Amino acid sequence: xxxxxxxxxxxLLGAALLTACAPAETVTVIETVIVEKxxxxxxxxxxxEVEVPSKTLVLDSEMFSPPAEQIFFIDEILKPFEExxxxxxxxxIVKGEDMFDxxxxxxxxGHVTTDMILAFNGxxxxxxxxxxxxxxxxxxxxxxxxxxxxxxxxxxxVDGTRYFVPISADVYLTIAxxxxxxxxxxxxxxxxxxxxxxxxxxxxxxxxxxxGKVCMTGIPMKMWIYQFSSSALAYGLPGAGNxxxxxxxxxxxxxxxxxxxxxxxxxxDGFMPTILSVDNCVDFLMREEAWLSVxxxxxxxxxxxxxxxxxxxxxxxxxxxxIGSIAGAHGLGIVEDSANVEAALLLLEYLTRPEIQLKMxxxxxxxxxxxxxxxxxxxxxxxxxxxxxxxxxxDNANGSFLPVSDFQDWxxxxxLFDDVFSEMxxxxxxxxxxxxxxxxxxxxxxxxx
Amino acid sequence: MALAINTERRRKxxxxxxxxxxxxxxxxxxxxxxxxxxxQQLVQSFTSLEGQFTLNNYIMVFTDLxxxxxxxxxxxxxVFSVTLEFFIALLLALLINRxxxxxxxxxxxxxxxxxxxxxxxxxLWKTGLTTNGxxxxxxxxxxxxxxxxxxxxxAGSIWKLLALMIIIDAWQVIPSIMIILLAGLQNIPKETExxxxxxxxxxxxxxxxxxxxxxxxxxxxxxxxxxIAAIQIWLIVIVIVGFSRMPVLVERIVYYHEEVPRLTxxxxxxxxxxxxxxxxxxxxxxxxxxxxxxFRRKRxxx
Numbered sequence: 001x002x003x004x005x006x007x008x009x010x011x012l013l014g015a016a017l018l019t020a021c022a023p024a025e026t027v028t029v030i031e032t033v034i035v036e037k038x039x040x041x042x043x044x045x046x047x048x049e050v051e052v053p054s055k056t057l058v059l060d061s062e063m064f065s066p067p068a069e070q071i072f073f074i075d076e077i078l079k080p081f082e083e084x085x086x087x088x089x090x091x092x093i094v095k096g097e098d099m100f101d102x103x104x105x106x107x108x109x110g111h112v113t114t115d116m117i118l119a120f121n122g123x124x125x126x127x128x129x130x131x132x133x134x135x136x137x138x139x140x141x142x143x144x145x146x147x148x149x150x151x152x153x154x155x156x157x158v159d160g161t162r163y164f165v166p167i168s169a170d171v172y173l174t175i176a177x178x179x180x181x182x183x184x185x186x187x188x189x190x191x192x193x194x195x196x197x198x199x200x201x202x203x204x205x206x207x208x209x210x211x212g213k214v215c216m217t218g219i220p221m222k223m224w225i226y227q228f229s230s231s232a233l234a235y236g237l238p239g240a241g242n243x244x245x246x247x248x249x250x251x252x253x254x255x256x257x258x259x260x261x262x263x264x265x266x267x268x269d270g271f272m273p274t275i276l277s278v279d280n281c282v283d284f285l286m287r288e289e290a291w292l293s294v295x296x297x298x299x300x301x302x303x304x305x306x307x308x309x310x311x312x313x314x315x316x317x318x319x320x321x322x323i324g325s326i327a328g329a330h331g332l333g334i335v336e337d338s339a340n341v342e343a344a345l346l347l348l349e350y351l352t353r354p355e356i357q358l359k360m361x362x363x364x365x366x367x368x369x370x371x372x373x374x375x376x377x378x379x380x381x382x383x384x385x386x387x388x389x390x391x392x393x394x395d396n397a398n399g400s401f402l403p404v405s406d407f408q409d410w411x412x413x414x415x416l417f418d419d420v421f422s423e424m425x426x427x428x429x430x431x432x433x434x435x436x437x438x439x440x441x442x443x444x445x446x447x448x449x
Numbered sequence: 450m451a452l453a454i455n456t457e458r459r460r461k462x463x464x465x466x467x468x469x470x471x472x473x474x475x476x477x478x479x480x481x482x483x484x485x486x487x488x489q490q491l492v493q494s495f496t497s498l499e500g501q502f503t504l505n506n507y508i509m510v511f512t513d514l515x516x517x518x519x520x521x522x523x524x525x526x527x528v529f530s531v532t533l534e535f536f537i538a539l540l541l542a543l544l545i546n547r548x549x550x551x552x553x554x555x556x557x558x559x560x561x562x563x564x565x566x567x568x569x570x571x572x573l574w575k576t577g578l579t580t581n582g583x584x585x586x587x588x589x590x591x592x593x594x595x596x597x598x599x600x601x602x603x604a605g606s607i608w609k610l611l612a613l614m615i616i617i618d619a620w621q622v623i624p625s626i627m628i629i630l631l632a633g634l635q636n637i638p639k640e641t642e643x644x645x646x647x648x649x650x651x652x653x654x655x656x657x658x659x660x661x662x663x664x665x666x667x668x669x670x671x672x673x674x675x676x677i678a679a680i681q682i683w684l685i686v687i688v689i690v691g692f693s694r695m696p697v698l699v700e701r702i703v704y705y706h707e708e709v710p711r712l713t714x715x716x717x718x719x720x721x722x723x724x725x726x727x728x729x730x731x732x733x734x735x736x737x738x739x740x741x742x743x744f745r746r747k748r749x750x751x
Contacts, residue, residue: 097710211599219691221708273604274580277690287581409711415693422694447712 056088057343061118062096063168063330069298069364077360081350087343096404100126103335107132115338116347121329122402122410124155124164129405133163134336139345140165146354146371151394152329154241155401164331167351168361169368171325171393172230172316173300173386174198177291181312183208190314195231198317199261202292203268212271215281215290218426220418221411222279226326227294228417229400230316231258234324239400247326247400248413250420250444251437257319259424259432267430275426285311297393301366301386308382315393323392327399329370361387368394407447416440494720498713509714510721519696522611526697527679527733530615530622535672537619538626543656545627546634556631563624570621571688578602578613578689603689610695617685622678626671633667634660669741673734680730698726 064073070093078089094102099117106112107130119127127133140148140162148165156164174193183204184190188197206212217223229247233239237254238246245252265271272278272290284290285303294316304311316325332351334344350356357374361367366386369375375391378384404410420440424433497503510516541559545552562570577584580599588594602613637660645655683700692704705712705719738744
């Protein structure tokens, strides 16, 4: 027994020593080099396999959390990059709050292990305010083959310095099962639908089918705040960052006009009967339990791509001023103290190539590419159709980003909108309870930092 | 001579110390990873944001609009769920203990829900309970529902949802209670039951007068474990209806800790709820032991 223990200890020590003394691992990549042939004047480019030291890049992301998106991003987007550069990308999905906590700990201990983050634009300020992100100007300004849509510069660029490059955007679209088209109000058109028509449509379906068919996320703290606020923006509520009242808001006159439409749907039993247990409309639309929804463009893309002949897609409905939509984006930033800045810049360059932009955003359900040149590659398949509709919304909508960092906790803000939904919209009589809205607005203001 | 006595005494003392030394690593582990966080939580529940002693955290919890509904919902789930689970588990254990042909396979089948984690159970039932889910499909296939007929399982009042939670929780937990009771039944000597029959008892008399009294300590263990677990129910609830729609006590802790962690009140609310749940669990366990006579027997034994 003693002998065995001694042998085990020696083996362990040996293994540790070997690991410590091991030379840095190298990987083989195909590199394009220019070769000048001897005795000739021709210079030709050949591909040659060269060994380069291996590098690992840690990318924390709050995007691509659905498993299908994650698999696509890793296998179809990151893998070719790894083969091209020899850089291994450790891709990790992290919740927004957890990502910030992780970076806080790394900065506090001086042990920075995260090289890049893919964050939601509403949270860019969390990182830029702390001064943790490196400037990307030097690299981005050299790009002459791509231009970043300026819609999200308000959060990505601070005092003239760019800290984030958006790589994907999202807006809200309308999707209808074709069976619902039989009830479409006279004169209504999916591409120019108004919220009044949307509400009448929902009530007509419920009356005709004896069952409500509108889907929104009834489980608290999911997407209802965005689905509802898109309608408030359509009635002229200014986007975040404007003087109050602005998004998020519960009781301004523009918001009340939007509540009236949703209350009409509630009073007409237009919502799915099991609406309070819905956390994502995709499955319900695919199973035909729901026929109608205004929801996130990537989710619409997922449903539409599953059977394009079964669904019709349009931009988010209009209010009395314009289309309204929450417009979000996810962007890449490089942690300033990262030991792998060069590798991170290579990944940034790769992910913003127009063809990669389109491939990535299409492959993950129909997100909107943020590089203008990527749109030149659009074709005719169902996901291209979704991207085109999303572009209409992005170009024409009264939009808003999410001012997450203005509030103590965004989940608590979401909860207030969910409360109004269950108390006034779903269980109300179709009238507006202004006292309830005012009380919730007071609670909302109390959540501001 | 004196030296021999000293050596003998040292050896005796050494022998007495050894068990304590062996327990020491476990003790350190518990102090570091169990006692320390518990004490820390307790201290935090009495500490204000400024670091001063306060009772305000508890006042906030007791005045929270969701506290009473959470307490009510948890109590209903505990009472009905534990009762239902106990009787069904006992019936199944008695049945399987009769060792009829195929009882092994029956035991295996009844054990399956126990192997599933709560989140999978929630997802499985949620898929079934949706309007076009497998439960309505099955009912239609069996002819119980007409073609196109639907039952909206997940729509309706909070009481309907509570009933669903109790059924789903019972479905998952019955096997674990059953297996404890079955182990207890198999430890009862056959002779005692046979003696009951010899003296003219029928199955129910033997069950009431011999089997159940002999099984009482096993029943106590099973019920106490289940009681504690039932008070801590949360995951199935949030998978099916999400946070805040049907508040239960532990769901409130998770809500403040995970869903709204950046609210200034969240740490205070989470720690307040945690201590309250701990106290309720302790009181429930002690009350059950007292009612079931566990303390009386101990006193008699003494």
